[in-house]
Amino acid sequence: MSALRSEDPVPVIPTPTRLAAGVAGLALLAALLAGCGSSSAGSGNAGAGGRLPVVATTSQVADFTRVVGGDRVRVAQLLKPNVDPHDYEPTPADIEAVADAKVLVENGVGLESWLDDAVGAAGFDGIRVDASRGVTIRAGSGDEEKAGDPHIWHNPLNAKIMVADIERGLAQADPANAGYFHANRIIYDKKLDVLDGDIRRQIATIPPADRKLVTNHDAFGYYIERYGLTFVGSIIPSFDTAAELSGSNIRTIVDRIRRTGTKAVFSESSLPPRTARTIATEAGVRVEAGEDSLYGDSLGPAGSDGSTYLQMEEHNTRVIVAALR
Known part of the structure; x- marks a missing residue:
């Protein structure tokens, strides 16, 4: 499964070969031109309010996506707090959210065993981000973890890799805001480094x-x-x-x-x-x-x-x- 897939080309509004004479024809042309002119670069994938519609599966990757995407993304989080991701069953509302998204962010490593069926049901054809790409995966325990141990976020250094994967996916979907996403990721990387150092310091007291x-x-x-x-x-x-x-x-x-x-x-x-x-x-x-x-x-x-x-x-x-x- 590829971590990132290019989205389909943004549909182009066809130019009529013949415009009807009179006021109705001129009004139609004006509407078409106004619609094209109102779109800014990179906004072809923007949803309501001009924000990029993103679906994130788990609470962790949803948090990372909100940090990187800031006010340029609209994140729909499938798994709510304190919900076990292993045996989750997507709801009709989840399928609808996936269908409407331009980017889908997942934890990966087999954690969301239910996700492929949801993607197929939704007909999702946007960019799919596997946030585990680049993480060194530990061996899993038992037949249920054949892909490895999926709990990768519990090491802040892995979290930095996950956040970088998410940044790449958002930038691919919305190149006009790539610099904004990158700046947010750099700031968050520093916080993850501080977190890592603080955990090491505290564990050393045991x-x-x-x-x-x-x-x-x-x-x-x-x-x-x-x-x-x-x-x-x-x-x-x-x-x-x-x-x-x-x-x-x-x-x-x-x-x-x-x-x-x-x-x-x-x-x-x-x-x-x-x-x-x-x-x-x-x-x-x-x-x-x-x-x-x-x-x-x-x-x-x-x-x-x-x-x-x-x-x-x-x-x-x-x-x-x-x-x-």
Whole structure:
């Protein structure tokens, strides 16, 4: 699947070969000329209000697209906050949004397994941006992650690559605003560098022997690799966040927590906290669960500590450091 596809040529209004005589013919010609003259360079793909219509699948890539596109884009976000992207089913409104878009931004790495069907149903023929293009992909876990681990955004350096992919797609769709998109991306790159340095500084305050994570599911591999943590195990041993744990699975993870001296169990804000609390109680360790726990597969709602990508990663780091230090 190609990450970027050139859009179809912008339709050109045909010039009539013969204009009817009289006022009606002159009015038609004037309307045609006025319509052509009112369009600015690069605005052929603009939607309502002169903004480029873009669809973004996940909350993360939607946030990146809004940052780069600024007030020159109109972003329709398919997955709402705290919605699991793995088994999402597009709605009729989603299909309509894809049909109306000139650019489609996706996370990639198999996260949106439902997307190709949605694109086909919508008849989308614009520019498709795979935000994982250029990212070094970790091996996935199980048959569900044959393309690799899709949780690429949990490393800010990967986020820089994703943002650059999005910039290229927007610039291809709207060359007149390419400089604007580039300037926004450069500013955001600096914020991502600051975020990366701050996370490294905070993780360094955790004693090395205590830098061990048990999470709800295996969604933080890129974060763990980047910041030198150890992954002890996941509460849900599968790609499916709705999977139920057996008694033997619970005993296994509890035993592993005890053997490794892991200090805490981390659930996710978008997932039920009951199992995480049960395991932490059995193991005799701290639990971080509920609305203020980690943001894994999705950003949080507006006003939460995870409402943007930068806030999400800062929040996750604070929670991890507080629990392990």
